[in-house]
Amino acid sequence: MAFGPFLLLATFEGLLQAAILTLTALGLSLVFGVMRVVNVAHGEFYMLGAVIAWWVSTFVSSMFGMPPAVGFIAALIVSPLAVGAIAMVGERLILKRLNYNPESTIVATIGMLYIIQQSVLLTYGPDARRVAAPFYYRIQLPWFGYSGYNLFVIAAAAVLLLIVWFILSRTRIGLIMRATQFDAETAQAFGIPIDRVYSLVFAAGAMLAAIGAVLVVPIRQAHYLMGLDPLLLSFITVIIGGLGSLRGTVIAALLIGLSDGIISVFFSPTLAKMISTLLVALVLVFKPEGLFGAKAR
Amino acid sequence: MIQSRQSAVIILHIAAILLLFVLQFVLPDYHQLAMTRVMVLAIFAMGYNMLFGYTGLLSLGHAMFFAAGLYGAGLTAYYFGWSVPVAFVAGIGSGFVLSLVIGLVSLRTSGVAFMIVTMMFAQVAYLTTTYFTDYTRGEEGLVLPQAARSFDLLGVHFDLTSAVLRYNLSLVLLAATVAITLLIVRGPLGRALVAIRENEPRTVMLGYDTFRLKLMAVTLSGTISAMAGATYALLFAYIGAGFATIQYSIEALLFTLLGGAGTVLGPLVGTAAMFYLIDIASSYTVAYMLAVGIALVLLVLFFPKGILGTIRERWLPWLP
Amino acid sequence: MTDKIIKPSSLISRRTTLKGVGAAAGAGLISATAPGFVRYAQAQTSAPIKLGLELHRTGIGASYGRWYERVANAAVKIINDEGGINGRPVQLIVEDDGTDPKRGAEVIEKFATQHKVDLVFGTLFSNVVVGAAPRAGELKMPYLVVSEGTHVSSGSLNRYCFQPGITDVRSQVTAMAPFMTKNLGKKVTMMFPDYAFGYDHRDNLPAAIKAQGGEVVEMIAVPPTETSFTRYLPRIPANTDVLYHVMVGPSVLTFVTELGEFYGSQHPAIFGFIDSIEAVDLKTPQLDFLEGSYFWEGNPRYAQKDQSQWDKLYRAAVGVDDTGASVHDPKDISTYAHMYGVWETLFVIKQAMQKAGYQGPQDKAKFIEALESFDKFEEGRDHPQGDKIFNGKNHQAYGHQNISKVESGRLNVVHRTAIEDGGPQTTADYTKMAL
Structure with a gap:
C-alpha cells in the first residue's frame, strides 16, 4: 500500500483507538479526580456494560423480532443504568467502609475485579459473543474499505465528551463535584453531602465505562476477559493526562491513540506497546503530576 | 524477658520449619507436590512482604522480579547449558540487577504513583518476554532439557525429577529466606524500614x-x-511468559495480605491458605478466582492485618 | 502456634464436609474434594478405569473445551455401553486448566497424585501442552493430546506424550501447499498468531510453498491477546495472490470481520485454517466476503453429499446437526474440524488398553508399548474422520486433510488430500527413552 493511504488508515485506526480510550478513561479520571480512588475494577464495569448489552440486544431481537438498532438503543439505556446500580452497591458496601483509604481501596477494587469477572463467567459463560451493530455500512475508499460504524464511534465519543464537559462545568451537579474534588472537608462544611456525591460519582464513572462498552462492543466481542486490556490503557491515559484532569485525559487519549495507531501500523504493535508503556512510566517518574495535571496538594 | 522472647521467636520459626519437614512423611502424594509449589511461592511472597509489609511500599510489579529469576535461570540453562547451581545464581543475579535499576527509577515516586509505575514496568517486562518470542517462545514457553534435570554439587548427585528432593530443596530455600528475613527485620535495617513505613518524614x-x-x-x-x-x-x-503477567504480582500481594503483611511467617500461611482455597474452589466451579475476589474484599474489610497480623494484635504481640 | 499454621486447612475440610453432607451424593463429593487424604483401596477388576480429561473450560480456549467435553462424554458412553475396557467401566474425571500452562502442569499433578487416573488426555492449546508435558513425563503419566501442534512429532516432549487422534500442523500445511499454489496463486502472505501454534505454521509453510515453486512474500505475526486487527492489514503486499490466515481465541470473529471491511469484494484469494472461524457462525452478515474462499478442515463441519455412515453416527452421538451446530441450539457452533480428535483418541486408548491387557497403573509401560506398536487406524465408527497412519516412534498420527470452499454460506469439501501428501514424517524416536 502506498504511503498516503497507509497514513490515512493509520489515522482512522488511531482516532478509533483514541475514541475508545476516551470512553474508558473518562470514568476512571472522574472517579480518581473527585474521590482520589484508583478503581482497578473499572475495566470490569466496561466488560459488564458489554455483556449486558449482549443480553439486552439478544432479548430484544429474539422476543420482539426487532432490528439490531432497537436492541442497540435499548442497551444504551439499560446497560449503563444496571452497571451504575451495581457500582453504587459496591461503593456503599465496600469503599465507603474503607473510608476511601487509597491502599485499601486498591486492594478492595482488585477484589471487586475478580468478583465481577468471575460472576460473569458463571452466568454468561466463557465464550466471546457477537453484538450486532445498529447499522452496517462499509465505506469503500480507492485503496481500502472502512467500517462506517467505526466512524460513528469516533463521533459518539466526541459528543459524549462534550456532554460530560457541559455537566461538569455548567451545571450545579458539576459545581458540587468540582467543589468536592477541590476540598472535600470545606465542601462538607458548606453543606454538601460528600457521602452522596461520592457514591454518585463512583456510579457515574462506571456508567461512562458501560456507555463506552455498548458503543464499542459491536466492533469487538463481548467476552468475560475483555476488561483487562482497556484497564491498563486507560490507566496510562489518565496518568499521562494528569490524574483527575478531564482536558488532560482527552488530550492524552488522542496522543496515545494516534501514536499507537500510527506506530503500530508501521512497526510491531508489541514493540509499540512496550515503548509507549515505558515512556508513560517515565513521565510518571519524572513528572508525577502528568502532562496537564495540577501539582498534588 | 527480652531474652526469653528472643528464644521464643527462634524456637517458633525452627518449629515451623521442622513441622514442614515432618509433613512430607505424612502428606499424601498430591499434597506433597502442592506444598512444594506453596513453599516456592511463599518465598516469592516473603520477598514481596519485605517491601510491602516492612517498608510500606505497595508494588504491583513483582511479577517482573519473579520472571527475571525464572528467565535468568531458565534461559541460561536452556541456551548455554549452564548447570543447575550456576543457572540458579544467574537467575538471582538478574533479579538483583533488575530490582536495583527499577528501584533507582521508581523510588522517585511514592504511594499510588509507585504502585502504578511498578505495574507499568512489569507490563513492559511482560511485553519484552513476548516480543523476543524467538528466544523465549513467549506464551508457549520453553521446557528445560533433560540435562537441566539433575546436577552434581560437592560430589553429590541431585536428581530433580525426584519429588522428595524438590520438596526438601524448596524447604531449605524457604528456611534460608525465613532466616534472612528474621535477621533483617530484627536488626537495625529492619527497624529503619519499619520507621519509614510508619512515618517517612520523621x-x-x-x-x-x-x-x-x-x-x-x-x-x-x-x-x-x-x-x-x-x-x-x-x-x-x-518457563513461560504467563509468569510475568500482572496476575502474579497480584498474587504476591494477596498471599502477603492474607497471611499478614509485616509478619515473617505470614506470607507462608497466606500462600498455603490461598493455594488450597483455589484448589478446593476449582473442584466446585470453573469460576474459582471468585474465591480470590471474595477473600480480598473480606480481608480488607474485616481483617486488614491478615491471619498472623490479627493473631499478633490479639494474642502474641512479640511475633516478628 | 503449630495449630494456627494448619488452621486454614482444617477449616476448609470442615466446610467441605458440611457441604458434602448436604449434597445428595455426599460420599462421592467428599472423595472428589478431599481425596488426597483418603487412601484408595487397590484397584479391583470391577473398579473403573479413570481417564483424566484436561480441559480448557475457561480462558481463551473455552469454546474448544466445551465441545471437547461433549465429544468425550459421547465416546465414553459408547465405550461403557459396550462393556467398558477389559471388563471395567470407564470414568471421566475433568479438570479445568484455564488455558494456562502453569495451571496445566498443576492439573497433571492433581490427576496423577490425587485423582490417581490411569492417563490424561484432551489438551488442545500448545502452550498448555508444552507446559504440562514435562510433568506428565516425570510422573510417568501417559498424556494423549489433541492439539495439532508439532510439539509431539518434533521430539521435544517425552515418551509419555502422544497425539494419536489428529495430524500435526507440519503435515497439514505440507499437504495443503500444492493445492494453494496450483489453484490460487504462487505469492502467499501469511497471518498467524505470534506464539507456538502460529510458529508451527510459520516454520513449515514457506518451505512447503517453495517446494511447489511458490513464495511466501510476507509473514505477519499477531499477538494472541490482540483484539483489533485492521492495523495489520496494510502490511499485506499488493502483489499477494493468496492470503493465508490462521487465528485462534475469542477475537477470531473480529479478525474475519475486519478483514472483510478492509477488502470488501476485491481481495486476493483467501485460504484460511478453519481455526479462524471455528465455533463462529458462517451466516454472520459481515462474513459474506468469505464466499468463494477456502478453508482447511480436519473434519468437515457441514455434512457432505458423500457423508460416511460413520460421520452420521458420530454427529448424532455428539449432538451436532448437519450444519455443524448443536442440535439444541443452532447458534452454538461446534469446533467440528478439531474435536473428532478427542473421539478417535478415546478409541485408540481403548484399543491400546485391550492390546496391553491393561488392568491398572502397574500396566502403564505395557500400555505405552501397545500404543507404540500401532501403525495404522482403519476408517470406521472409531475413526469417523478417516483412516490414519500412526508412527510409533514419534507418537504422531497422520490422516487425510480436507479443503473446503465457502459456497452459498456453507463449506463444501473440494479436495481431500492423501495421507502421503503430508510429506516425510519426522524422525524423532521416543522409544529410545526409558519408560
Whole structure:
C-alpha cells in the first residue's frame, strides 16, 4: 500500500483507538479526580456494560423480532443504568467502609475485579459473543474499505465528551463535584453531602465505562476477559493526562491513540506497546503530576 | 524477658520449619507436590512482604522480579547449558540487577504513583518476554532439557525429577529466606524500614537516608522474588511468559495480605491458605478466582492485618 | 502456634464436609474434594478405569473445551455401553486448566497424585501442552493430546506424550501447499498468531510453498491477546495472490470481520485454517466476503453429499446437526474440524488398553508399548474422520486433510488430500527413552 493511504488508515485506526480510550478513561479520571480512588475494577464495569448489552440486544431481537438498532438503543439505556446500580452497591458496601483509604481501596477494587469477572463467567459463560451493530455500512475508499460504524464511534465519543464537559462545568451537579474534588472537608462544611456525591460519582464513572462498552462492543466481542486490556490503557491515559484532569485525559487519549495507531501500523504493535508503556512510566517518574495535571496538594 | 522472647521467636520459626519437614512423611502424594509449589511461592511472597509489609511500599510489579529469576535461570540453562547451581545464581543475579535499576527509577515516586509505575514496568517486562518470542517462545514457553534435570554439587548427585528432593530443596530455600528475613527485620535495617513505613518524614529528620534504605528494600525484595522464580523454573522445568503477567504480582500481594503483611511467617500461611482455597474452589466451579475476589474484599474489610497480623494484635504481640 | 499454621486447612475440610453432607451424593463429593487424604483401596477388576480429561473450560480456549467435553462424554458412553475396557467401566474425571500452562502442569499433578487416573488426555492449546508435558513425563503419566501442534512429532516432549487422534500442523500445511499454489496463486502472505501454534505454521509453510515453486512474500505475526486487527492489514503486499490466515481465541470473529471491511469484494484469494472461524457462525452478515474462499478442515463441519455412515453416527452421538451446530441450539457452533480428535483418541486408548491387557497403573509401560506398536487406524465408527497412519516412534498420527470452499454460506469439501501428501514424517524416536 502506498504511503498516503497507509497514513490515512493509520489515522482512522488511531482516532478509533483514541475514541475508545476516551470512553474508558473518562470514568476512571472522574472517579480518581473527585474521590482520589484508583478503581482497578473499572475495566470490569466496561466488560459488564458489554455483556449486558449482549443480553439486552439478544432479548430484544429474539422476543420482539426487532432490528439490531432497537436492541442497540435499548442497551444504551439499560446497560449503563444496571452497571451504575451495581457500582453504587459496591461503593456503599465496600469503599465507603474503607473510608476511601487509597491502599485499601486498591486492594478492595482488585477484589471487586475478580468478583465481577468471575460472576460473569458463571452466568454468561466463557465464550466471546457477537453484538450486532445498529447499522452496517462499509465505506469503500480507492485503496481500502472502512467500517462506517467505526466512524460513528469516533463521533459518539466526541459528543459524549462534550456532554460530560457541559455537566461538569455548567451545571450545579458539576459545581458540587468540582467543589468536592477541590476540598472535600470545606465542601462538607458548606453543606454538601460528600457521602452522596461520592457514591454518585463512583456510579457515574462506571456508567461512562458501560456507555463506552455498548458503543464499542459491536466492533469487538463481548467476552468475560475483555476488561483487562482497556484497564491498563486507560490507566496510562489518565496518568499521562494528569490524574483527575478531564482536558488532560482527552488530550492524552488522542496522543496515545494516534501514536499507537500510527506506530503500530508501521512497526510491531508489541514493540509499540512496550515503548509507549515505558515512556508513560517515565513521565510518571519524572513528572508525577502528568502532562496537564495540577501539582498534588 | 527480652531474652526469653528472643528464644521464643527462634524456637517458633525452627518449629515451623521442622513441622514442614515432618509433613512430607505424612502428606499424601498430591499434597506433597502442592506444598512444594506453596513453599516456592511463599518465598516469592516473603520477598514481596519485605517491601510491602516492612517498608510500606505497595508494588504491583513483582511479577517482573519473579520472571527475571525464572528467565535468568531458565534461559541460561536452556541456551548455554549452564548447570543447575550456576543457572540458579544467574537467575538471582538478574533479579538483583533488575530490582536495583527499577528501584533507582521508581523510588522517585511514592504511594499510588509507585504502585502504578511498578505495574507499568512489569507490563513492559511482560511485553519484552513476548516480543523476543524467538528466544523465549513467549506464551508457549520453553521446557528445560533433560540435562537441566539433575546436577552434581560437592560430589553429590541431585536428581530433580525426584519429588522428595524438590520438596526438601524448596524447604531449605524457604528456611534460608525465613532466616534472612528474621535477621533483617530484627536488626537495625529492619527497624529503619519499619520507621519509614510508619512515618517517612520523621525518619528523614532523624538523619536516615531513606532513599538508600528504600532502595535496599526494593533490591532485597526483588532478589528474593527472583530466587523464587529461579527455583520455580529449575524445579518444574518450565518457563513461560504467563509468569510475568500482572496476575502474579497480584498474587504476591494477596498471599502477603492474607497471611499478614509485616509478619515473617505470614506470607507462608497466606500462600498455603490461598493455594488450597483455589484448589478446593476449582473442584466446585470453573469460576474459582471468585474465591480470590471474595477473600480480598473480606480481608480488607474485616481483617486488614491478615491471619498472623490479627493473631499478633490479639494474642502474641512479640511475633516478628 | 503449630495449630494456627494448619488452621486454614482444617477449616476448609470442615466446610467441605458440611457441604458434602448436604449434597445428595455426599460420599462421592467428599472423595472428589478431599481425596488426597483418603487412601484408595487397590484397584479391583470391577473398579473403573479413570481417564483424566484436561480441559480448557475457561480462558481463551473455552469454546474448544466445551465441545471437547461433549465429544468425550459421547465416546465414553459408547465405550461403557459396550462393556467398558477389559471388563471395567470407564470414568471421566475433568479438570479445568484455564488455558494456562502453569495451571496445566498443576492439573497433571492433581490427576496423577490425587485423582490417581490411569492417563490424561484432551489438551488442545500448545502452550498448555508444552507446559504440562514435562510433568506428565516425570510422573510417568501417559498424556494423549489433541492439539495439532508439532510439539509431539518434533521430539521435544517425552515418551509419555502422544497425539494419536489428529495430524500435526507440519503435515497439514505440507499437504495443503500444492493445492494453494496450483489453484490460487504462487505469492502467499501469511497471518498467524505470534506464539507456538502460529510458529508451527510459520516454520513449515514457506518451505512447503517453495517446494511447489511458490513464495511466501510476507509473514505477519499477531499477538494472541490482540483484539483489533485492521492495523495489520496494510502490511499485506499488493502483489499477494493468496492470503493465508490462521487465528485462534475469542477475537477470531473480529479478525474475519475486519478483514472483510478492509477488502470488501476485491481481495486476493483467501485460504484460511478453519481455526479462524471455528465455533463462529458462517451466516454472520459481515462474513459474506468469505464466499468463494477456502478453508482447511480436519473434519468437515457441514455434512457432505458423500457423508460416511460413520460421520452420521458420530454427529448424532455428539449432538451436532448437519450444519455443524448443536442440535439444541443452532447458534452454538461446534469446533467440528478439531474435536473428532478427542473421539478417535478415546478409541485408540481403548484399543491400546485391550492390546496391553491393561488392568491398572502397574500396566502403564505395557500400555505405552501397545500404543507404540500401532501403525495404522482403519476408517470406521472409531475413526469417523478417516483412516490414519500412526508412527510409533514419534507418537504422531497422520490422516487425510480436507479443503473446503465457502459456497452459498456453507463449506463444501473440494479436495481431500492423501495421507502421503503430508510429506516425510519426522524422525524423532521416543522409544529410545526409558519408560
